[in-house]
Amino acid sequence: MTDTPLPTALITGASAGIGATYADRLARRGHDLILVARDEARLTALADRLHAETGRSVTVLRADLTDEADIARVEARLTEDARIGLFVNNAGMSLTGNLLTAEPEAITRLIALNVTAPTRLAAAAGRAFAARGGGAIVNVSSVLSQVVETFDGAYNGTKAHLLTVSRWLNRQLGDRGVYVQSVLPAATRTEIWERSGIDIDSFPTEIVMEVGDLVDAALVGFDAREEVTIPPLADEGLWIAADQARAAMVPVLGGNRPAARYRVSVDA
Numbered sequence: 001m002t003d004t005p006l007p008t009a010l011i012t013g014a015s016a017g018i019g020a021t022y023a024d025r026l027a028r029r030g031h032d033l034i035l036v037a038r039d040e041a042r043l044t045a046l047a048d049r050l051h052a053e054t055g056r057s058v059t060v061l062r063a064d065l066t067d068e069a070d071i072a073r074v075e076a077r078l079t080e081d082a083r084i085g086l087f088v089n090n091a092g093m094s095l096t097g098n099l100l101t102a103e104p105e106a107i108t109r110l111i112a113l114n115v116t117a118p119t120r121l122a123a124a125a126g127r128a129f130a131a132r133g134g135g136a137i138v139n140v141s142s143v144l145s146q147v148v149e150t151f152d153g154a155y156n157g158t159k160a161h162l163l164t165v166s167r168w169l170n171r172q173l174g175d176r177g178v179y180v181q182s183v184l185p186a187a188t189r190t191e192i193w194e195r196s197g198i199d200i201d202s203f204p205t206e207i208v209m210e211v212g213d214l215v216d217a218a219l220v221g222f223d224a225r226e227e228v229t230i231p232p233l234a235d236e237g238l239w240i241a242a243d244q245a246r247a248a249m250v251p252v253l254g255g256n257r258p259a260a261r262y263r264v265s266v267d268a
Helices: 017-029 040-054 068-080 104-132 155-176 211-223 236-252
Strands: 008-012 033-037 058-062 084-089 135-140 178-183
Touching: 008 017, 008 068, 008 104, 017 033, 017 040, 017 084, 017 211, 033 040, 040 058, 058 068, 068 084, 068 104, 084 104, 104 135, 104 155, 104 178, 135 155, 135 211, 155 178, 178 211
Parallel strands: 008 033, 008 084, 033 058, 084 135, 135 178
Antiparallel strands: none
16 A cells, blocks of 8 residues: 655745745655746756755746746646645745835836736636645745835735735635645745845844744644744734734724714714
8 A cells, every 4th residue: 555645846936045945845745846936057956956865856847927928837837737736836026125216117026926926826726726626825925914114115015915815715715625824934044135135144143034944834834734824923822813803803894884983074
């Protein structure tokens, strides 16, 4: 009697950082891999190393997820390759500067990579996995999805979008055998900082997580089937309380008349 093989995992943004670390950990768990990123040379080097070290099949799919044709190719792979049962939706970027200082083209690229691509790919994976009777999607959001006070103002919003999409999908697909996890990293030592012109070494060491620790923690949350995993958050009760407060507002957010505090008195 043989064990059922683990599904193939498709990982975006897999050439470095969080994506490459997911590739390493999942290969060592026994998953075959499809690695997606723009840098084909780095993908190929990673694929060769992981195949040599783990014996798993590792395929490279070069794609620029700001390009319509490349997004469509990855959507097609998720849809048509029945071996795929795990999708790590990781590719992303931040701005150099902020929403008010960045070039318009940079903002457009940010939205393409952080909003359009992951939303379309999550939808494609969700449809495909539901049709196959099961699967799992890992959407890499950020703790900045909860923060309006700092950072660049646009990255925060894109990650809030992905968190909302992820939680909605989890509710829609859970009874069809599809699990959707949102992972919310805080400051993690990856190349995204250098690409944004920020020196990660200027941050206090106590707030910077190593990428291996981040992914290992996220996989603990994955195994526990958490809907939202926040690796640096020690007190889970804070998240639960915040989410309960959000849910408590939902029934009173609608109405056919403005709230009394917004009405103009007839006598005024």
